[in-house]
Amino acid sequence: MSLTQQEVTQFHRQGYLVKPGIFSSNDLQPLKNALTAIIDQQARALQDDGQLKRLYAQEAFGKRLAKIYAENPAAGNLITRHITGKGGGGYNGAAMLQCIRHPSLLSCVESLVGPDIIGSSVYRIRPKLPGWARGEVPWHQDAGYTLAHCDRYLVVTCWIPLVDATLENGCLHIIPTAHKGGILRHFTDGHAGFLEVPQDGLPPVEPMPIPMKAGDVLMLTNLTPHASFANRTDEVRWSIDLRYQSAEVPNNVDEDPATYTPERDPVTMACYPPEADFVIQDTCDPSREIRTAPQFKQLRERYDRHRPDSPGRGWTPLKEQ
Numbered sequence: 001m002s003l004t005q006q007e008v009t010q011f012h013r014q015g016y017l018v019k020p021g022i023f024s025s026n027d028l029q030p031l032k033n034a035l036t037a038i039i040d041q042q043a044r045a046l047q048d049d050g051q052l053k054r055l056y057a058q059e060a061f062g063k064r065l066a067k068i069y070a071e072n073p074a075a076g077n078l079i080t081r082h083i084t085g086k087g088g089g090g091y092n093g094a095a096m097l098q099c100i101r102h103p104s105l106l107s108c109v110e111s112l113v114g115p116d117i118i119g120s121s122v123y124r125i126r127p128k129l130p131g132w133a134r135g136e137v138p139w140h141q142d143a144g145y146t147l148a149h150c151d152r153y154l155v156v157t158c159w160i161p162l163v164d165a166t167l168e169n170g171c172l173h174i175i176p177t178a179h180k181g182g183i184l185r186h187f188t189d190g191h192a193g194f195l196e197v198p199q200d201g202l203p204p205v206e207p208m209p210i211p212m213k214a215g216d217v218l219m220l221t222n223l224t225p226h227a228s229f230a231n232r233t234d235e236v237r238w239s240i241d242l243r244y245q246s247a248e249v250p251n252n253v254d255e256d257p258a259t260y261t262p263e264r265d266p267v268t269m270a271c272y273p274p275e276a277d278f279v280i281q282d283t284c285d286p287s288r289e290i291r292t293a294p295q296f297k298q299l300r301e302r303y304d305r306h307r308p309d310s311p312g313r314g315w316t317p318l319k320e321q
């Protein structure tokens, strides 16, 4: 299931493309099971510790963490952090790699970045809880988070809801065609601590909400402004966002994070130095591809142990605007 020429053209013209039904519900189930297992294990520990009255074990995937959070926000936050990591990292088990390497998804990505594909270090799992400020992500471009020398390269974000994403539960909103205007001015200390482009810094193009079914894929460029707003339901809006780039885009695949030095010229660095990039497809040397869960886990955890500092790109705080 690769992209048609028309879809590739729409992606480049509009800065986004929705491919419906790439992941079947069977394809999503292993990840949902793995996340449920983490929630279950953590909920039991919290209950033993007297911090939760109930396990909510009979609740559906979309509801369980929301119920826990509603009973005790601190307990909900703790479990959420186990899943997302602290500002990165997070769940890196077999089911995650399976999603990242999903064959139909990779065929679509290949249509955009070519056959030699690097899994960009930045992938995220987002349990967007009702009433959870950190679930609302203000306007930004993903390039705002990566180093400036990468603005000229394409890094494709694939945003995939694990449950239906609606206006009510906080689907993604994007600004079409705005990627053509280059990088916008971002500020640190935006909503919930995220980078933010304030309203008056956004291009004068009407934003578009993108409601999606579970398993659809929204593909964005790294310069496409996007945001998501409050979840006004009583269920969690679960999603993952994965990123891919051509092997020609700067990356840290052959680097040892233990020997990383932040003093060197930023242009010699990966687009996002703190986390591990990995080879998804290498047409000349397939032995470099990260295909097994232990390989993936080991690589990701090596970066958790020696997390390189990013020199950043000098955005200033919103309050000093």
Ligand SMILES: O=C(O)CCC(=O)C(=O)O
Residues within 6 Å of the ligand: 126, 128, 135, 136, 137, 142, 157, 159, 172, 226, 227, 228, 239, 241
């Ligand atoms: O999932 C969300 O609500 C925000 C996602 C996002 O900002 C991203 O994928 O870069």
